[in-house]
Amino acid sequence: MELFGIWIAALLTLGIYSFLYKDNPVYKATEAIFVGVSAGYWAVVYYFDNIYKKFWEGAVTSDNPDYWMYGGAVLGLLFLTRLFPKIGWISRWPLAFIVGATAGLYMVIYFVTNAMNQTASTIMDIVARNAAGEILWMDTLGTLVILVGVVTGLVYFFFSKEHKGVFGTAAKVGTWFLMITFGASFGYTVMSRMSLFIGRMDFLMSDWLHIIK
């Protein structure tokens, strides 16, 4: 079965890659299998790991049932009404619950982690020192770079004031920092995409064709 599985995986891989030459029925077929299997995979996993393990065994068949979970199951079933246009409006209730819960949690955690702690890290300990108290000049230069970059970057994103004069210059410096950031992200993105392809080639060449170890 293992050898059969490797052959299936290899043929599916080549079927997807056939798109690189041009769109063709083989690619469309493998794409359809991809969509169907992915949806089925997620449905099975979520059923057994959540609906069954958490709700069914936690609230229905448990010796010590948690009756509160019936609320979640009711909301979940209401979500499925979206499939029927006449009663689809009911699905707004569980959607509203999810949106509200997420908004409430995000309002606080984004403030604490992404705003407060990041601002504190930017403006505190600008002069870097070692354990003996001596100034580390290169690290201090680095923290100054971060301070200037964060402030000018935030100035750039402030659109309530026209970017003119000193403000405009600061915004321009901000765009330079942002361009360096995007360039670094681009470099890393190339690395990531190539890694995905390297992984597939390694599978084809070692597991399937045994050209390499």
Added chain:
Amino acid sequence: MRREIPILITSVAGLVFAVSYFIPHFPFGESESIFGDWVTIVQAFAIWLGALNLIKVSWEKISRKKADWPFALLIVISLVATLLIGFIDGYRGLNAEPQYSFRDPGTSFDWLFRHVYTALTSTMFSMLAFFVGSASYRAFRARNLQATLLLIAGFFVMGGRVPLLDQMIAPIWDYPFFSHLADWIMTFPNTAGQRAIMIGIALGVMSSSLRIILGIERSHVGGGTR
């Protein structure tokens, strides 16, 4: 009432999670735990909604013999086959002695994951490698100062994070200069830019979350903004 009740649900859920961060005691802590359970269960049903909707849309395509309907049939067959394999393995495992999971090594579902799902998803995303190479050749031009800065930063990060540029200069200077340069770019200017974006996004998320909890933003319940 069709809109008022969902807005009330949104506000109550939002307030519970926001307040319980600071007051983890009764009733907020307990409410947070209960609502957290509800979120996990509702998310599972949301995935099932997606799967059932996919079947519904595909079946419509098949029954009306629209363009590419055979591929829609293939979608439905693949989905149903995966569900069947998963449920058969799952319930067999639950009724076995000792019990085993639907995805334990050796099950058909695990075989499907390792040889079909992994191959398809990995290959689909790996095609991006080709498109990023093609885009680099066709589109990335140093047209102005900003684009030049972007390309220079990208060049040094790409060449420095793997030992490409260091190996090229190694015969002359055996010091990982470009690796340290790439590290410096990531640690300082990249951090600065990412932090500015992060703080900006955080402020936006805070304000839009507050608007949602206060019922000012109603797009998720079919209204606009009050």
Added chain:
Amino acid sequence: MMATMATIATVVVGLTLIYVLYRTIKGRPVERRIVFVYIAFSVILPLMMQISPPLPITGDVLKVYDNIKVLQPGSKVLCAFDYDPPSAPELQPMAVAFMKYAFKHDLKVIIMGLWPQGPQQAQMAVEEAMLDPEVAAKNLQEGIDWVNLGFQSGNEFVIQSMGSEFKRMFPKDDRLVPYDSIPLMKNVVNFSNIDYVMNFSSGKPGTVEWVQIGVDRFGVKMSAGNTAVQAPMVYPYLRAGQLLGILGGMSGAAEFEKVLDEEGDASTFLLAQMFAHATVIAFIIIGNIAFFIGGRRKKITTPQVK
């Protein structure tokens, strides 16, 4: 023999780039399928060479190592597997290297996932780690030395709930053993009983959510292994001390393998990564040379309006 042929082929392919440069300057850029062929060769040929290039270790990776080497035998490490198969070439080598280290140094590993595919990726990492002779000799037992709690939906709400009680989100492990029956989880109620968190993440939910809730709300100590797409975004957390170390992309995985002295896939793939980057850089340079020469030619041939 194969490595020699691959090397020769690489040189030949590299020289043909001069022809691509010539055509692009002449205003006849090559078709994108030709570019695809170059990308494919830039990966296939180095893989056949089977060479691991020398690699300096960066500070971010050393920080991860410095934090895990102080963990005492018996320390409980929570490994969050928050990725799917497409990210496996980057993250799986990190996970395997970490598992081998953990098992060899008698760390107790608790696995969980916020992505549905995470527990299966973790299972494959454990299986690979168990093939190591030193690990195999220890005769490790699931439920005693390591456990896979499985997947739970809810994203950040799962982490939130784990702050109070792990059992609420994972009433049974991935083998359907009840939480209270797992020896390893006997005295583990919540994050206060965990010594370290190692997160392998490729997106949302992942490192950001773990920092926001696990670190900033519940005070866990954490390092992260991220895909190269996500890594630049988590550097601010490293700088602020919220993360104790980052492994970024395949090069981060290769450095981690080197610092742990565990030979793995990432080190083998690094040469292919180098050549792929060189190819992309070459195409960018070719495109820009043609752009600048073409622009200058237009300035010379276009009559100057006075």
